[in-house]
Amino acid sequence: MKIAFFSTQTYDKTFFDKYNVGLGFTIEYYETALNEKTVNLLGEVDAICTFVNDQISRPVLQHVAQKGIGILALRCAGFNQVDLAAAKEFNVKIVRVPAYSPHAVAEHAVAMMMTLNRKTHKAYNRVREQNFSLNGLLGFDLYGKTVGVVGTGNIGQVVCTIMLGFGCKVLAYDIKPDAQLQAAGVTYVPLATLFSQSDILSLHCPLNEHTRYLINDQSVQQLKKGVMLINTSRGALIDTRSVIQGLKSATIGALGIDVYEQEEKLFFRDLSEKIIKDDIISRLSSFPNVLITAHQGFFTQEALTQIAITTLSNLNHYKNGDPLENEVRF
Numbered sequence: 253m254k255i256a257f258f259s260t261q262t263y264d265k266t267f268f269d270k271y272n273v274g275l276g277f278t279i280e281y282y283e284t285a286l287n288e289k290t291v292n293l294l295g296e297v298d299a300i301c302t303f304v305n306d307q308i309s310r311p312v313l314q315h316v317a318q319k320g321i322g323i324l325a326l327r328c329a330g331f332n333q334v335d336l337a338a339a340k341e342f343n344v345k346i347v348r349v350p351a352y353s354p355h356a357v358a359e360h361a362v363a364m365m366m367t368l369n370r371k372t373h374k375a376y377n378r379v380r381e382q383n384f385s386l387n388g389l390l391g392f393d394l395y396g397k398t399v400g401v402v403g404t405g406n407i408g409q410v411v412c413t414i415m416l417g418f419g420c421k422v423l424a425y426d427i428k429p430d431a432q433l434q435a436a437g438v439t440y441v442p443l444a445t446l447f448s449q450s451d452i453l454s455l456h457c458p459l460n461e462h463t464r465y466l467i468n469d470q471s472v473q474q475l476k477k478g479v480m481l482i483n484t485s486r487g488a489l490i491d492t493r494s495v496i497q498g499l500k501s502a503t504i505g506a507l508g509i510d511v512y513e514q515e516e517k518l519f520f521r522d523l524s525e526k527i528i529k530d531d532i533i534s535r536l537s538s539f540p541n542v543l544i545t546a547h548q549g550f551f552t553q554e555a556l557t558q559i560a561i562t563t564l565s566n567l568n569h570y571k572n573g574d575p576l577e578n579e580v581r582f
């Protein structure tokens with residue numbers, strides 16, 4: 253079976269080649285993302301594998317189906333980038349990696365909290381410049397603070413557990429509260445309460461029609477003054493323009509984002525010699541209390557191993573006509 257991989261980086265090749273030994277798939281790696289323009293690149297393949305910023309729109313799926321390709325394997329958990337109705341219409345099966353390492357993303361969210369709070373990124377640079385002053389590095393104890401978690405699925409649960417370990421009060425909001433987390437000390441509250449009481453607010457829900465711009469002009473008004481906002485889920489959970497206003501008014505005291513609504517034009521590339529035309533990310537980068545990472549939450553040895561194993565296993569099940577346990581159904 254021949255598979256076309258889109259949006260591939262060298263580390264993808266390393267992990268997929270390693271776990272393809274024994275399975276024997278023929279893999280064609282493309283650096284380019286899959287979208288309406290690049291779908292014409294598709295040669296004679298049996299399957300496609302894509303990542304978070306490939307645009308699996310209706311025209312793409314139509315083209316894929318016309319080529320007789322019956323499966324598209326997402327090597328990620330989120331599937332907001334896929335037109336699922338079109339996938340169903342054109343009979344293209346969509347499989348994903350539902351949980352590869354919730355610890356990877358949760359620990360990155362906590363790393364962002366720690367960095368923004370104790371300003372270790374600034375301290376590192378200062379000390380290298382022989383500036384041993386502490387002015388401007390003042391943080392706060394996490395112990396006793398209130399952390400609000402939106403979405404307590406695989407990743408949100410781990411964040412809750414870590415923050416309980418710090419001695420924080422953990423509040424949560426989810427459409428399906430988790431009894432085990434409640435027993436562990438997490439308190440589910442309405443979203444408005446979560447917004448008004450949290451010193452740190454961390455987003456771990458999927459992006460869908462209910463959660464798009466969860467953080468907007470109105471909700472920024474509801475946030476506790478000086479809140480630290482962390483988003484490692486999907487960029488469009490927050491309306492970046494509203495958040496910039498929140499930072500300017502100091503309603504938002506710190507912002508950590510691993511995802512950005514327009515990230516497909518920026519992330520996973522070295523643009524250090526280019527002129528960035530996106531004024532919104534440039535404005536965000538200008539704030540001293542904003543930390544941006546380029547969608548690296550998933551980037552651990554354990555997660556990449558699990559992504560490769562599960563994706564190849566999904567494709568192997570398809571090849572053998574076995575049930576697709578990780579199929580995205582709706």
Ligand code: NAD
Binds near residue numbers: 428
């Ligand atoms: P999950 O499906 O296990 O959990 C999502 C939780 O959100 C569920 O408990 C669900 O009930 C809840 N939810 C759904 N709709 C909601 C709503 N309207 N309001 C509140 N809660 C709602 O997903 P996960 O594995 O924990 O991943 C969470 C998100 O993290 C993914 O959707 C993905 O976008 C993102 N992610 C980011 C990275 C990264 O590298 N930064 C990596 C993996 C996943």
